């Protein structure tokens with residue numbers, strides 16, 4: 121029996137899809153629904169709890185092949201958020217006092233995604249029934265993000281081709297300025313097959329396949345990014361233009377700072393980071409601010425906002441020095457990735473120490489001259 125495809129529409133005023141960068145008090149969102157987020161939503165509809173999901177359902181649901189079409193990518197938005205009212209918060213002098221924990225949460229505003237899930241027909245039928253009559257209230261990544269329309273885009277259909285299925289749903293304009301002719305980003309699961317045993321160059325790695333929800337643990341998957349084009353009648357087709365201009369084997373391209381598209385991407389990133397260093401949270405002035413490429417895949421003007429991070433000069437120098445040490449290629453250090461945290465702190469301290477030694481040496485030399 122051939123595969124069936126389930127179609128979800130994830131649309132609402134707010135959605136937020138946490139990924140591996142979304143930890144601690146600054147909680148960011150990925151650019152599109154993550155596999156763990158979508159599987160969590162399916163578990164809520166089925167009535168499978170966080171604690172029992174890994175026993176049976178997570179392996180079954182993770183095997184579904186997922187494709188996401190960003191019909192409207194949305195606008196990134198921050199929320200000022202407090203947790204608890206009488207938590208024991210540590211003060212600067214090492215004592216504790218009762219207070220609320222401040223956190224920052226990021227959302228995608230007014231985004232709309234078409235999600236297609238490909239799998240075995242009885243499983244798809246069961247999920248479709250659950251989504252029509254969900255056991256628990258479904259939400260778009262966080263409980264504060266209700267969907268603004270039914271989650272099922274259309275009835276499931278038989279198809280062996282996930283990409284063709286994603287193109288089969290017409291694109292509909294909704295906002296002023298929405299017009300045909302635009303391109304839509306599309307993220308497709310890639311799984312090895314006899315015909316294609318090795319992931320294509322340019323495939324991205326996403327750590328969002330859930331192994332357990334409590335505690336959260338994730339396995340990687342390959343994702344292919346494609347561009348789709350919207351025709352005059354809203355029909356969607358695969359764009360002829362390749363989405364990936366650079367493969368991981370390419371030499372590191374130089375960012376062209378005079379390029380107006382790059383300048384716009386850089387300015388948007390600073391704005392999104394509220395002119396605060398994403399690592400040490402220092403406010404950024406005109407003299408200290410830098411914007412780091414965490415990947416050079418689209419460098420030179422095609423950067424997505426997620427390719428860049430705002431950093432202060434000190435954190436930037438620390439990250440760059442670590443990168444040199446590792447001889448990194450096209451993908452660079454993401455300073456928000458907790459795995460780099462200790463290394464960056466250590467390198468920052470080395471730089472501070474070196475600079476203060478330099479200052480003292482110069483002062484001593486100056487005194488000797490006097």
Ligand SMILES: [Zn+2]
Nearest residue numbers: 397400432435
């Ligand atoms: Zn910093």
